[in-house]
Amino acid sequence: MGRYRQAPDNFECPYRRCCPHMDGISAAWALSTFHDADIERNEHWRIREMMAEEIDGLHALVAKLEGKITLLEAKNKALHQRQFKPGKAKPPPGRPDRSASGSNAEAPPKKRGAPKGHPYWRRRKPDHVDKVIPVAAPDVCPHCGCEHLDPSDEIKDHLQEDIVLQPKTFVTNFRRRQAYCPKCGRLVVQAAEGELPNCDIGPATKAAASFLRYGMRLSYRKVQELFDVLFGMPFVHASAMNFDRAATKRGEPLYEDLKEKLRASAIAYADETHWRQDGKNGYMWYGGNDNLGVFHIDPSRSSEAAVELLGNSFGGALGTDAYAAYNAVNAKRRQSCLAHLIRKAEEIEKEIMLLPTKHQDPRAVRFCRSIAGALAKACEMGRKLDSGELSYKTGALLVRRFYSLVGIVCSSRLKHQAAESFRLRILDPKREYDRLFTFLTVPGLAATNNHAERALRSPVIFRKICFGTRSAEGSRSHSVLPSLLLTARRQGHHPLQFFRTLLTADTTTAQAALFNDSS
Secondary structure (H helix, E strand, O other): OOOOOOOOOOOOOOOOOEEEEOOOOOHHHHHHHHHHHHHHHHHHHHHHHHHHHHHHHHHHHHHHHHHHHHHHHHHHHHHHHHOOOOOOOOOOOOOOOOOOOHHHHHHOOOOOOOOOOOOOOOOOOOOOOOOOOOOOOOOOOOOOOOOOOOOOOOOOOOOOOOOOOOOOOOOOOOOOOOOEEEOOEEEEOOOOOOOOOOOOOOOOHHHHHHHHHHHOOHHHHHHHHHHHHHOOOOHHHHHHHHHHHHHHHHHHHHHHHHHHHHHHEEEEEEEEEEEOOOOEEEEEEEEEEEOOOOEEOOOOOOHHHHHHHHOOOOOOEEOOOHHHHHHOOOOOHHHOHHHHHHHHHHHHHHHHHHHHHHHHHHHHHHHHHHHHHHHHHHHHHHHHHHHOOOHHHHHHHHHHHHHHHHHHHHHOOOOOOHHHHHHHHHHEEEEEEEHHHHOOOOOOOOOOOOHHHHHHHHHHHHHHOOOEEEOHHHHHHHHHHHHHHHHHOOOOOOHHHHHHHHOOOHHHHHHHOOOOOOO
């Protein structure tokens, strides 16, 4: 019996309700179940495809997070290595250092004394002798113990300089004659030279207390103890604070004059650091050069504080870091700190090298090394310009060459995110690009902001001792007196003598004592 591909019209299967070939199962029910299973199968495949897409997305997210975790671990390790450098154990005597290379292992030990190019220090000889003590020749050799010594006529002098601790105060009685003023209707007196009216403590003590506070970074209680023990001058520690307040009041005109001189300077450097006033965060700003220095404590780190220190139209060349607040100063010329940029490139390179090999970007490593090398070479050329080996006419040619080199190094994009951000920062005219090589055309301008950082080192150390200030008056004293002290040192005057002049003389005399040329 043949089979038909298609059932005839009006054909009805006799086994529709109970098919013997399907173990008596209804064919209609089986067909309905088949259709339902097909629909369910298609739904399962759809869900399977959705789950596969979701799993692929999760795998991509996991890979991305693993990359971020690896990068953060590398940054954390690099930061930890910068903060906690491992100590290098010295090899035992007679055993070479295997960790060093052959050339370094065979190198002679470092010569004692000042590094090459640094001025050496030698103690000056005493200009007088107060006492001579004859010392007999030894009977026994102090080295070998020999008792058969031959006397010699040669005499060897040994000058030993020491101090005499003799606590003593010097009391002066100012016998002031009085005169009657008919206009005031009372008797009046005048102050003698070196006299502080209505003060029981003289200017030498107050000047020394201010110098010990801001020059030696002693606390008020230590200043009080020092005067009591060494000089027999008793006073409470609050009096030492009042000494500073009085010196601050007299030094205010000189401090404002320092600001004006800073704003009129041809070259200046600026930086800022953290400071706390009455437990609240603030900032200590610095601006200065080789001739003067100005500190300013402000509660904010905004551009208004930078303008308060440097003005809103600085006509000279300004060396700073990349902080945007200095843009409000509108300096005629700007120089970015190349040491910061070189250090940043080295840090990024170190972070990349700490990553697993599959996550490293060789092009980013080459970029960091190239840009750091170019900036270091520019600093070397700057030192040659300062020493006179090169002329500043050559500096203009060097600027074009270095900008061409920077353009080549920063020409292509990088996969590493930190390196790419750093590349864009270098090329941004508003941040770094136009301020990279200004020092090659401005005589006396440094390539780094090391001047300002060294000036802030003393306040940073003092911050660890005093933990900041408690009032606006204290912040003002910490702005005025350190500025006058630093300027006096840079003008070649000892701060102790200047503080004494400040307390006893008028403003004009104090200004003349502060500056070699007060014009």
